[in-house]
Amino acid sequence: MRLYVGFMTYLTVSILAKDEISFEPKVQAAKEQGAEAIEIRTDSLTSPSPEVTAKLVAMAKKKELPVIVTCRDKAEGGVAELGQSLRLSILREAIVAGAEFVDIEYENFKHPDVQSVLRAMLEQYPSTQLIISRHNFTGPFEDIKLIYESILAVYPEAIPKIVYKARHINDCFAAFDLLSEADCPVIAFAMGLAGQVSRILAKKFGAFLTFASLDDESASAPGQISVRQMKTIYRWDNLNAQTEIFGLIGNPVGHSLGPTLYNACFDSNDVNAVYVPFLVEGEKLEFNAFLKNVSGRSHMGFGGFSVTIPHKTHALDYANQHGEYVDNLAEAIGAVNTLKVGFNGILSAYNTDYAGAMDALASVMAGDRHDLHAMKVAVIGAGGAARAVVAGLVDVGARVTIYNRTVQKARSLAKEFRCRAAGIDELPQTDAQITINCTSLGMHPNVETCPVPEGVLNADMTVFDTVYNPLETKLLKNAKAAGATIVNGAEMYIRQAMAQYKIFIGDEPNEDQMRQIVCEKLQLNS
Ligand code: NAP
Numbered sequence: 001m002r003l004y005v006g007f008m009t010y011l012t013v014s015i016l017a018k019d020e021i022s023f024e025p026k027v028q029a030a031k032e033q034g035a036e037a038i039e040i041r042t043d044s045l046t047s048p049s050p051e052v053t054a055k056l057v058a059m060a061k062k063k064e065l066p067v068i069v070t071c072r073d074k075a076e077g078g079v080a081e082l083g084q085s086l087r088l089s090i091l092r093e094a095i096v097a098g099a100e101f102v103d104i105e106y107e108n109f110k111h112p113d114v115q116s117v118l119r120a121m122l123e124q125y126p127s128t129q130l131i132i133s134r135h136n137f138t139g140p141f142e143d144i145k146l147i148y149e150s151i152l153a154v155y156p157e158a159i160p161k162i163v164y165k166a167r168h169i170n171d172c173f174a175a176f177d178l179l180s181e182a183d184c185p186v187i188a189f190a191m192g193l194a195g196q197v198s199r200i201l202a203k204k205f206g207a208f209l210t211f212a213s214l215d216d217e218s219a220s221a222p223g224q225i226s227v228r229q230m231k232t233i234y235r236w237d238n239l240n241a242q243t244e245i246f247g248l249i250g251n252p253v254g255h256s257l258g259p260t261l262y263n264a265c266f267d268s269n270d271v272n273a274v275y276v277p278f279l280v281e282g283e284k285l286e287f288n289a290f291l292k293n294v295s296g297r298s299h300m301g302f303g304g305f306s307v308t309i310p311h312k313t314h315a316l317d318y319a320n321q322h323g324e325y326v327d328n329l330a331e332a333i334g335a336v337n338t339l340k341v342g343f344n345g346i347l348s349a350y351n352t353d354y355a356g357a358m359d360a361l362a363s364v365m366a367g368d369r370h371d372l373h374a375m376k377v378a379v380i381g382a383g384g385a386a387r388a389v390v391a392g393l394v395d396v397g398a399r400v401t402i403y404n405r406t407v408q409k410a411r412s413l414a415k416e417f418r419c420r421a422a423g424i425d426e427l428p429q430t431d432a433q434i435t436i437n438c439t440s441l442g443m444h445p446n447v448e449t450c451p452v453p454e455g456v457l458n459a460d461m462t463v464f465d466t467v468y469n470p471l472e473t474k475l476l477k478n479a480k481a482a483g484a485t486i487v488n489g490a491e492m493y494i495r496q497a498m499a500q501y502k503i504f505i506g507d508e509p510n511e512d513q514m515r516q517i518v519c520e521k522l523q524l525n526s
Helices: 020-033 050-062 083-096 112-124 143-152 170-179 193-200 229-230 258-269 284-295 312-322 328-333 353-364 384-395 406-419 424-429 472-479 489-506 510-525
Strands: 010-015 037-041 066-069 102-104 129-134 159-165 187-191 209-212 244-251 271-280 300-305 337-340 349-350 376-380 399-404 420-423 434-437 462-465 485-488
Touching: 010 020, 010 229, 010 472, 020 037, 020 050, 020 229, 037 050, 050 066, 050 083, 066 083, 066 193, 083 102, 083 112, 102 112, 102 229, 112 129, 112 244, 112 328, 143 159, 143 170, 159 170, 170 193, 170 284, 187 193, 187 209, 193 209, 193 271, 209 229, 244 258, 258 271, 258 489, 258 510, 284 337, 300 489, 312 328, 312 349, 328 353, 328 384, 337 489, 353 384, 353 434, 353 462, 353 485, 376 384, 376 424, 384 399, 384 406, 399 406, 399 424, 406 420, 420 424, 462 472, 489 510
Parallel strands: 010 037, 010 209, 037 066, 066 102, 102 129, 129 159, 159 187, 244 271, 244 300, 376 399, 376 434, 399 420, 434 462, 462 485
Antiparallel strands: 300 337, 337 349
C-alpha cells in the first residue's frame, strides 16, 4: 500500500472548457485566484480526444498546478455521452502526459478490461494516482463507510471520492465522520446548498481536496463557493485539524454578516477558528437532530453557534433539556441567540440581543446600562426583538410602555414583564425620554415607512431604531431633524456580536474592526 505522508487538502477548481482556447484563461484565473489544483473535465470538450487532453495537461503543468483529469461518464453527471473506450484512452493519455491524478467512476473501474489497462498504466507511470469516485445526485448513500471500503478493496492505492446530495445539513455528518476516521486520503463532501458547509470544512477534517468555483457565478455544482470566498472569507489558508468551528444556525443564512465579521476577528486576534453558515432547514425536530449530531462529536471541535430565525426558541428548549447552563435573561426573553459548546459537547445558552440593545443605548447616554434605571421608554413592537429589549430594560428598572399594532400582543408582553401596553396609535401621547423601534417598519425595501408620527420626536429624546438596513432609517432621519440623540441598529448588532464573540472565545474582539466591517457591509447593501 502506498504511503501518503503529509498530504495537503487541495483547493481545486474544476474546469469545464469547450476547447483549448477557452481552457487557457480559466487555468490562468484559477492560478491567480489561489487554486491549489485543477480538475480538467474532458467530457465538457466539444471534441474530446487523447491529443487535446495531452495539450490541456501540458498547459496546466506550465502553470505549476497539480492536475486531475476526469472524463466523467454521462451516467454519473458527465456533460456528454462518450463511449467507454474513448474515455479510457483519454485517461491513458493523461497519465502519459504526466497528470498527477486521474479520476474514474467505481462502476467503470470494476469493468475487468478497464481495470487491467489502468492498473498497467499506473504501474508504468507511478507518479500518477488514481481517484475512484462514486456519486449520488439524489440523496445521501446508505453506508458511506462501506463504499469507502469497497473502493479500497478493488484498488487499495486509490483515493476514494464519495460525493452525494445533502437533503439536509444533517446529511453532512456522514462525510465528516468518514473524513475523521479514514486512514488514507479520501474525498468526501455533500452537494447542494445543504451540503455547502462540507466543502468549506473539508480541510479542517483532512479531505484530500475540495472543489471551489472561479467566481461566485461559475460554480460547476450547486453549493460550490468561489476560491475567493474560501480564501478571503473562510480563512482557507489558516484551516487545519485543530481549527475550532463556529457558525450561524438558521434558515435562511445566506446573507448573514456573520462569516465576514467573525472570521475577520479570528484573523486579527490570531484565533484558530472558522465561522460558517449552517443552513438548518425545518423546525424543532431537524434543529434538535443537528445539535445532537454536534454534541455527539466533541472530538470534531465545534465551538459555538449564533442562532437566528426560526430556531431561537428551539435553542432555548434544547438547552433546557440537554444543556449545562441557560442564562437567566435568555430564559426570561424566551429565546437563545448564542450557544457555546463545552469540551464535553454539552451546550450552554445565552441571549446577547438584550445586551446589545442595552449597551447600544447606554453608549449614547451616560455610558452604563444602569443609568437607564427609572427612565421612561416607549418600545414600539411586540415581536422577538421587542422581547429582548423589554427584558433588558425591565432588568435595569426602566419604566417601559410597549406600543404595538396588535395591541393584544403588546398587552401579553407587558403582562409578562410587568410594564404598560398601548396601541401604536397612542404613540402621540407618549412622554417617553427614549423611543425604541422594534418593528420592521423602515427596513429595506420599505425605507419610506416610519413607526413614529411627526410631532412625537423632540430634542430631549433619545431615539433608537433596531432596524439596521438601511443604517439611517426614515425614523432616525426624522429624529435627527428634530434634534434628538440617535442610535442605529448597527450599534445593537455590533454590541450583541461583541458579547457573543466573548462567549465564544473568552476574549474581547476588536470593537473598531467590528464596527468598520458591519458599517461597510451595511452601506454596501443599502
Ligand atoms: P417579529 O417578531 O416578526 O415582530 C415584528 C414586529 O413588527 C411586530 O410587533 C409587528 O406588529 C410589527 N410590525 C410589522 N409590520 C408592521 C406594520 N406594517 N405596522 C406596524 N407594525 C408592524 O420581528 P423581530 O424579530 O422582532 O424583528 C423586528 C425588527 O427588529 C427587524 O426588522 C430587525 O430589523 C430588527 N432587529 C434588529 C436587531 C439588531 O441587532 N439590530 C436584532 C433583531 C431584530 P404585529 O404584532 O402587529 O404584527
